[in-house]
Amino acid sequence: MDRNENEIDYVVKQAEAGFQFLQKTDVIERAELMYAIAAEIEALGDILIETAHLETALPLGRLQGEKARTVNQWRRYADAVRTGLYSEARIDRDPNGQFDLRKYNKGLGPVVVFGASNFPFAFSTAGGDTASAIGAGCSVIVKAHPAHLKTSQLMADAIDRAISKQGAPSGVFNHVLSDSFAAGQELVRHRFVKAVAFTGSFRGGKALFDLGQSRPDPIPVFAEMGSVNPVFLLPDYLGNNLEPFAKQYIASLLLGVGQFCTNPGVLVSVGGEQLDRFKAELKKELQAAATGKMLHAGILDSYNRLKGEMVQYDGVSILEEGQDNTAQDFAQALLAEAEASQVLANPKLLEEVFGPFGLIISCADLNEMKNVMEQLEGQITITFAASAQDIHECQALFSIAQDKCGRLLFQGMPTGVEVQYAMHHGGPYPATTDARFTSVGPDAVKRFLRPISFQNWPNEFLPKELQDGNPLQIDRLVNQQWTKA
Template sequence: MDSNKNEIDHVLKQAEVGFQFLQQSDVIERAELMYAIATEIETLDEILIETAHLETALPLARLQGEKARTVNQWRRYADAVKTGLYSEARIDRDPNGQFDLRKYNKGLGPVVVFGASNFPFAFSTAGGDTASAIGAGCSVIVKAHPAHLKTSQLMADAIQRAISKYGAPDGVFSHVISDSFTIGQQLVSHKLVKAVAFTGSFRGGKALFDLAQSRPDPIPVFAEMGSVNPIFLLSDYLTNNLEAFAKQYIGSLLLGVGQFCTNPGVLVGFSGEQLDRLKLALKNELKSASTGKMLHTGILESYNRLKSEMVQYEGVGILEEGQDNTPGEFAQALLVEAQATQVLTNPKLLEEVFGPFGLVISCSDQAEMKALLEQLDGQITITFAASEKDIRECTELFAIAQDKCGRLLFQGMPTGVEVQYAMQHGGPFPATTDPRFTSVGPDAVKRFIRPISFQNWPNEFLPKELQDGNPLQIDRLINQQWTKA
């Protein structure tokens, strides 16, 4: 629906009805709704892919893969919800009848999801935020991203068809179209909204967080706001992997025209002949590489402005530029270099440039690398391009890094995020607003639940998750023992 501020109250009242419907459903019933939504998305024909391609300039093959990932997310999250994993049912009964305590998790309430631009399927209207919120038992109000409105509408229609076929009220899912910042502010400020999910810039995420905290009743904002995802190069590993690493790194840096929140924008190594040879290999890889269109003109303009600012800083030199086949339309990749001493005195050099931009930092020794690591803000990922010998010799770096990120990689590249239980896609501020949670993988459901305890209640009035006889056959912790009994 095209929205103005006079319609928001109506949308939220419907969302409250949808939330109450989901609260009356059990985990198996919610999972069935999620499976239905997955099937409806899966059956969308080529018009979805073609529309998204025209609106985002993303390649057709990439969009086909992202659609499959989106369908898989809904089914994977539904599988997890159905097991009762996030109900976390606990029952404690005193053998002498002094108390009967039962606790489980229920949904927070209506959730506002802001669609992301860089993943029009998997992180936008029908993305993981929407799937995990409905899995938690929350209704969802999506504010469509203005860069792909037609794609967003096709996805919203699919979700609403599934909800209608299931027999759920329309308010389980609402789709708001508006390019007005005021509408977004109204949604976050509305008394019926109980949580917000956002993927995008630091500026946008922090503004939503501050607004949510200024409410009379503050609510959580789960904002994923970006990261430079540094890679720390250690000597023993580089001795045997220099050429292969250079190819891997440039491939990751340019993947998706650098428009991934896990893009490895900073590369840190030790000064010397080995790093000089790596820089030459990186230059050779980059100068023959071409990129493509960015998602929209706003992102391209921001990228060009930020990379121009970076090269103006003292001590920053240009290593290599990628091809610029279509000036003013395609993004031109850029690799720059600086000494750690200069970066340590200018923290702005460690801020994200969203796009195909990389900074190579030279450290004189391990102490300087440690100082640089300690200065880092929170990151979604940190990677060690290292051998086991390197890690044994740099255990202090390894220990510090664990406090700085949500996902710590041993070799490989951070781009590519698996939708698994053990995935942590988030990190300490400013990478995200709450490092305790992930926005990828079934555990994303945890963001939108809260515990409630029932004391001495008659069995028939309890949620099925807590009733005697375990009618849902989920795992429960009964008197400190996990059981399906």
């Protein structure tokens, strides 16, 4: 249903009331709410999986795994919130009574979450953005992705049930079903909204970021906007792993029909006989790989347009095409190749093609590979397919890479993102709008917090996180010493 401006205003005011409720809760109470939401999602039966399968064409097994991941996210984030880790409570008291300073983190305010199309559970209505915002003490307004509205509604209903059972007001979570750009714009502009979370295209994320910055009171827009996730294939490793690495690369490139934000869309190596043999293996692997169905017709149209543009650029040729399938919404994979000199002359060749497309870049030597690395924009991941000897010999390349990405891999593939404290799923612009924060792992909660300091306040009026006696039994930094005392 489309919502006009008055309806959006009503929803946001409900969210403001939900935020004010959450501000009166402590970390233990918020964690209990999050556990309850996880239980309601877990209890959703086959109808959730079947509905998502029909709306997205994602395989049933993949959806079962993603549902489990989503439930785990809520519980993992709740565990972290419960410990007080993100409260970051600090107490500094002068022994002579000159000052009493206490500081902790509190929620920013209502957060608008734009659901992603490629992960209907883990990055959408009940995904990590929603979980981390509620963990921070923020109410949430989800604008459902139009590609899976029924799935989104099922998830929203589960969250609503949990909120009701916990005795919280409905405004803690709000669900907007609309395919209107205007509705999204009104949400971002509303004076009560204090942050935005988005996963999707550069165009969409940048538009929301600009909108957030143009407000009379600018707000943070945490947008994850994609990446080519380049793989740098170094000589010693290639010589010892040619065939198995070709299998590994094609499997990762085609995973999810190339519709992950971490598919390795670019591979960079030094030209020569070894690389020629490797390309032959890539062709063989691609020929044997099955074709997949994309999420919806709009993504397929964009993929076909962008890959068509890529192979029209000077110096780019088709290395191999995957199996063709004329069925609706099926994508034909494509491997292209180009010399590094052409890539250095045309930065557009290092832009993302969302789908099963890979570009193999051949360098004259390691110095030219370094030049390609320097030309890269910010990435979510960079992978070194390298041996220890390779890294020892390519320290300059390794050093530059650390300034270009949020996650740096030694061997392996970037697809497969663990929901862990040490995971960083983000990166320098244009991969995201704020490289300091992750959208995966419990540390995602940090995005929606702000510090507030209390000076000389009576104990009874302080948040529990800062009261004498530490009633929540969380770790606190008291006069420069960590303690639960």
